[in-house]
Amino acid sequence: MKLRARLWRWADHRLGLGKIWRVVAKHGVPPETTSARYGWLYVLGFVTLGIFLLQILTGAALVTRYIPASESAFESIRILTGEGWSGRMIRGMHYWGASAMILFMAFHLARVFLTGSYKYPREANWITGVLLLVLVLAMGFTGQLLRWNQDGLWGVVVASQYAGRVPFIGDFLKRLILAGDVVGGATLSRFFALHVVIMPLMILALVGIHLALVQYHGISERPVPGEPVETATYRQKYDELLEREGKPYWPDAAWQEMVAISAVVLGIMVLAAFLGPRPLGQPPDPASVPSHPRPDWFLMWYYALLAVKPRGFEHATMVYLPIVTFLVLILLPLVRSTGERALSKRPIAVAAAAAVALSLGTLTVIGYRGPWVPDLDTPPFTAAELGDVPADAATGALLFHSHGCQYCHAVMGRGGQWGPELTDVTQRLAPGVITERIVKGFGEMPSFRSQLTAEELAAILAFLAAAAENGS
Amino acid sequence: MASMDDAAEGRRRFLARLALAVSGLAALAAAVPLVAYFVRPARSAAAAWRDLGAVGDFAPGLTRKVVYPTPDPDPWEGTAVRNAAWVRRELDGSFTAFSIYCTHTGCPVRWVEEGGLFLCPCHGGVFDRDGDVSAGPPPRPLDRPVVRVRNGRVEIEVADVPTPG
Incomplete structure (x- = not known):
């Protein structure tokens, strides 16, 4: 008998390889x-x-x-x-x-x-x-x-x-x-x-x-x-x-x-x-x-x-x-x-x-x-970016960022996706309505009554107006 | 012959039951310390207080994050598993603490000072300055760990990760 066949027979008798092979394969x-x-x-x-x-x-x-x-x-x-x-x-x-x-x-x-x-x-x-x-x-x-x-x-x-x-x-x-x-x-x-x-x-x-x-x-x-x-x-x-x-x-x-x-x-x-x-x-x-x-x-x-x-x-x-x-x-x-x-x-x-x-x-x-995720890394708009706008609009841009507005709302393509895009909001809503929504809150949006003074509110509105101007 | 077969069958049945009963008992006995060992860390730890610093370290009206060790720290845990909470010194001098865990799925909320908001980065939960829900999916207000002032030091009671619901 050839060596290979003898080796196989030895292994088969001891390990049952032939039977396993037939069943498994x-x-x-x-x-x-x-x-x-x-x-x-x-x-x-x-x-x-x-x-x-x-x-x-x-x-x-x-x-x-x-x-x-x-x-x-x-x-x-x-x-x-x-x-x-x-x-x-x-x-x-x-x-x-x-x-x-x-x-x-x-x-x-x-x-x-x-x-x-x-x-x-x-x-x-x-x-x-x-x-x-x-x-x-x-x-x-x-x-x-x-x-x-x-x-x-x-x-x-x-x-x-x-x-x-x-x-x-x-x-x-x-x-x-x-x-x-x-x-x-x-x-x-x-x-x-x-x-x-x-x-x-x-x-x-x-x-x-x-x-x-x-x-x-x-x-x-x-x-x-x-x-x-x-x-x-x-x-x-x-x-x-x-x-x-x-x-x-x-x-x-x-x-x-x-x-x-x-x-x-x-x-x-x-x-x-x-x-x-x-x-x-x-x-x-x-x-x-x-x-x-x-x-x-x-x-x-x-x-x-x-x-x-x-x-x-x-x-x-x-x-x-x-x-x-x-x-x-x-x-x-x-x-x-x-x-x-x-x-x-x-x-x-x-x-x-x-x-x-x-x-x-x-x-x-x-x-x-993940549109619901607040965009915590969004940078504020700088005066340079805004270009030729009133001084309070530039202040408003910083407030819009620091008070968390921009985490949820995008303006001119920058900011969170949770709330509506606000670039042209001043063309869609009267200033009084915008103010009311910021102060009292609206839908899912929290109230900012205790967080903003009247001047700050005005500055944010000025920023939004400037954004509409810029965006159009 | 028949009676001998019956006897053998009876013996066989007895031995089978004996084998199962004995090994069942042994398995049960071995399971007791195993389960006890595995479950032991789940015991609730005793309440503990952690020092957060002097009253003067907290500016009136401001909310800041505090980080403090776990109740019974193991030497190998390092700084990775500290506890954290938001603590505010109110204008009237009292202290309020807010849990860092969002009540939705337990993600950590971030305080936005000027906006007066706690924001959750996971699913967009928003809480107002009192920890009440103002937007997003959280079902209830932020938990409030207990803080106290003793001998001019602010202390926080080490709280569990809150159970939701």
């Missing part, structure tokens, strides 16, 4: 999942898993230099990012990898929903997937906190506010998250333990179950209109399909998955190399109030939702919406476990998916614009 998959066009829809879960493994590697690398102490965390990231090219690269790969993982997980979820693959007998595949979704989002959130910069520090406070709203046990949960009554020395350690040990172990366990279920139930076949899933017959039909037309998973279906994950990993590396990791921002400092705290992109839609929802719906958006969304996702395969899988027969599912995609997209765009 040579099992049958439906023919469409191997087609050069349609098959790409079936690589998304594999890609998510591949990125997760990359995250474990880059994460383990980061942990070797990150210091999870409140005093040193920010500085340790600054140093590890700056040391040689590899620090920036590894942190960049971890950052872009996290984004890619969330993105591909979302695509995977959308694909499974749209092909109706969550139906019988794959309900538990879906439910473990939803639990993974929650954990991965939580990983994203805790990960951005570990930067322990201004956004991270205040992100912890915001997280505690959410926990505090949970009925009955809110106060306890809040202290559990903060490890005390306020953000303290133990807080960061808590998030570090969650992000680096506790949640990754939970994800690994769930991924194991998820994959075992995928293996056990097989990849769902392409939905056919008019052929609904029925509990009594599905299994037999599926087995017959594989018997008749099934293709071996390796390499017929797997090659696309390997190509896809390779492209994604290289894409992550290109992004890390050219764009680098997310800028570290300002060190955590409660003595300096940040001017633009923002979550990472995958939570931007939610950040926007919190701003645009009507007042009084805090509990609804911050407690019940997440709980209800979670329950709907968990219950979906249980209440819709049979029936049509094809899109043409599921108009409500199509409408729901479109509505969710449109809402998330719109809210994300709004979140990045």
Whole structure:
């Protein structure tokens, strides 16, 4: 016998490689999942898993230099990012990898929903997937906190506010998250333990179950209109399909998955190399109030939702919406476990998916614009900029800035977006009306009665008149 | 034969239950210190007062930010996790403090002295000089930590991150 064959036989007898190979790699998959066009829809879960493994590697690398102490965390990231090219690269790969993982997980979820693959007998595949979704989002959130910069520090406070709203046990949960009554020395350690040990172990366990279920139930076949899933017959039909037309998973279906994950990993590396990791921002400092705290992109839609929802719906958006969304996702395969899988027969599912995609997209765009955010960095108009205007108009420009008007109102293209643009307000409203609104407040605008003298008011009006003049 | 099989089956059932009961008890026993350890930091700390400086450090009518250590500081926390609040010396000599946490989602509010406003940078919440909501999403006025004057020193009671709602 040749040496190679003898070696293989030795290993096979001891490790059971042949049997494992036949079960894991040579099992049958439906023919469409191997087609050069349609098959790409079936690589998304594999890609998510591949990125997760990359995250474990880059994460383990980061942990070797990150210091999870409140005093040193920010500085340790600054140093590890700056040391040689590899620090920036590894942190960049971890950052872009996290984004890619969330993105591909979302695509995977959308694909499974749209092909109706969550139906019988794959309900538990879906439910473990939803639990993974929650954990991965939580990983994203805790990960951005570990930067322990201004956004991270205040992100912890915001997280505690959410926990505090949970009925009955809110106060306890809040202290559990903060490890005390306020953000303290133990807080960061808590998030570090969650992000680096506790949640990754939970994800690994769930991924194991998820994959075992995928293996056990097989990849769902392409939905056919008019052929609904029925509990009594599905299994037999599926087995017959594989018997008749099934293709071996390796390499017929797997090659696309390997190509896809390779492209994604290289894409992550290109992004890390050219764009680098997310800028570290300002060190955590409660003595300096940040001017633009923002979550990472995958939570931007939610950040926007919190701003645009009507007042009084805090509990609804911050407690019940997440709980209800979670329950709907968990219950979906249980209440819709049979029936049509094809899109043409599921108009409500199509409408729901479109509505969710449109809402998330719109809210994300709004979140990045953030028109409600006061423009705290806007500089005042100087006399030189205003040109040939009366002296009190120049004074008014300074007052317009110092009293906070300009944080919310733009004039001649400069200032906040929260209130109306005021360049030509003196042409739209009589001076008396403007004065009244400033003094008494108007709608969302606060009253400035106790903050402005009559002369100052007149100066601001003079400035607005000059702006109208300038703007026209 | 049948009776011997029954006996073996009975023994098997007993051993299965024994195994589950014993390991269940051991798991429960191990869980007690684990849960206790994890939950322990969640205990509420005793109230504490922090010195903010002499009365004379606060100009009458002005509102300024004060920064003070956490109730029971750990040696490794550095300056990153100090507490902060806005404190105003009123014209009548009394002191008022406003929590730095917006009542919407807990972002830090910024005081604009000349405008007489607290502005929140997250979702555009605006509070007037008394901490009442005047615009944006916050559901209730800013919290007011307790301040007092003792022997000519201004002191603040270290307060929790407020629970919303």
